[in-house]
Amino acid sequence: MAFLQLDNVDKTFFSKDTFTEAVKDISFSVQQGEFVSLIGPSGCGKTTLLSLISGLILPTSGTVKLDGKNIKKPTPETGYMLQQDYLFPWLTIEDNIFLGLKTMDKLTKETKENAIDLLNQMGLKNKLKDYPNQLSGGMRQRVALVRMLSTDPKLLLLDEPFSALDFQTKLKLEDLVYLTIKDHEKTAILVTHDIGEAIAMSDRVILLDHSPGKIHKVFTIPDELKYKQPFEVRNHPSYNNWFQEVWKELESLENSK
Numbered sequence: 316m317a318f319l320q321l322d323n324v325d326k327t328f329f330s331k332d333t334f335t336e337a338v339k340d341i342s343f344s345v346q347q348g349e350f351v352s353l354i355g356p357s358g359c360g361k362t363t364l365l366s367l368i369s370g371l372i373l374p375t376s377g378t379v380k381l382d383g384k385n386i387k388k389p390t391p392e393t394g395y396m397l398q399q400d401y402l403f404p405w406l407t408i409e410d411n412i413f414l415g416l417k418t419m420d421k422l423t424k425e426t427k428e429n430a431i432d433l434l435n436q437m438g439l440k441n442k443l444k445d446y447p448n449q450l451s452g453g454m455r456q457r458v459a460l461v462r463m464l465s466t467d468p469k470l471l472l473l474d475e476p477f478s479a480l481d482f483q484t485k486l487k488l489e490d491l492v493y494l495t496i497k498d499h500e501k502t503a504i505l506v507t508h509d510i511g512e513a514i515a516m517s518d519r520v521i522l523l524d525h526s527p528g529k530i531h532k533v534f535t536i537p538d539e540l541k542y543k544q545p546f547e548v549r550n551h552p553s554y555n556n557w558f559q560e561v562w563k564e565l566e567s568l569e570n571s572k
């Protein structure tokens with residue numbers, strides 16, 4: 316049994332006098348420990364899919380199962396990280412990272428220490444008493460990552476978490492996030508517009524088509540790239556061929572709009 320299983324998932328958004336078919340007939344599975352990326356043109360339903368997997372919204376038809384159980388509402392099994400860090404500006408970094416634990420009623424001496432350890436591992440040792448506006452964008456995303464990991468979710472949903480960062484910070488964070496996820500043996504689904512990032516971080520890349528969103532093609536990243544850190548993948552001789560292949564497919568979708 317797959318860890319995450321989507322079967323024939325449709326999601327249509329209805330408003331008073333119109334409707335939008337955001338995704339249609341989506342089926343795929345993700346194994347425990349796997350890293351999967353979703354890419355595709357703007358509006359093809361990537362965020363909708365993450366919201367469905369997180370349980371924030373429910374499918375119009377079809378099923379989403381985590382560990383064999385139908386997802387009906389958000390669960391502590393799943394952590395969600397967005398493009399903007401959504402740290403609370405009036406709370407210190409320490410209080411921000413404890414927030415998830417607090418809302419789940421899991422704030423203990425041990426979980427607090429664990430969260431602070433994670434923050435130290437992210438190179439933010441002396442930032443506990445700072446406020447978010449005293450930190451750079453890359454630092455804030457690391458805090459958001461710590462906040463998500465501190466509640467120990469099994470499945471991580473990452474919606475363009477690096478897209479607001481400068482290129483150098485983004486490359487560094489890709490490696491850090493990749494290593495942290497592998498270290499903690501998490502399963503992850505990443506939404507990104509960056510083909511290179513998808514190839515560098517994932518075991519599989521799912522390319523979605525638009526209107527309505529459906530799976531166009533799945534790329535399985537070969538072992539020679541899969542087990543390397545993102546920065547090394549980007550420098551590997553076969554990286555460019557993979558980039559070109561995914562790029563061509565994505566271009567054909569963008570042009571068929």
Ligand SMILES: Nc1ncnc2c1ncn2[C@@H]1O[C@H](COP(=O)(O)OP(=O)(O)OP(=O)(O)O)[C@@H](O)[C@H]1O
Nearest residue numbers: 328329335336337356357358359360361362363364
């Ligand atoms: N709450 C909602 N109500 C109505 N329509 C919605 C809602 N959320 C998403 N949609 C529509 O569903 C489609 C898919 O949107 P979604 O945000 O999932 O795309 P996306 O692939 O994440 O796009 P982007 O790459 O720009 O972030 C779009 O047509 C969007 O307008």
Ligand SMILES: [Mg+2]
Nearest residue numbers: 361362363474
């Ligand atoms: Mg989106």
